[in-house]
Amino acid sequence: MDSERYIDLAKALKYGCGLARWINGTCGEVETLRTPGYPLFLAAMPNAWVAIAVQGVLGSGVSLLIGLFVWTC
DSSP, X not given: OHHHHHHHHXXXXXXXXXXXXXXXXXXXXXXXXXOSHHHHHHHHSSSHHHHHHHHHHHHHHHHHHHHHHHHHO
C-alpha cells in the first residue's frame, strides 16, 4: 500500500501537481509524510520495471565499490 502512495506522488509530479497525490485523475491533498526523493526518481523512470532494474544496478554498483574499498584497505 505504501508503494501505491509513492506511485501516486510520481504521477502527480508528472502532471504538475507538485507534492500533492494524483487521485482519480485530479490533484489531491499535499503529502507531508514522504520526502520527494523517491517520487522524483520514479517520475524520471518510464515504468516500474525500469525503476526496479535501475535500483538493482545502483545497489550492485554500491556493493562493488564498498567491496573494492575494503579490499584495498
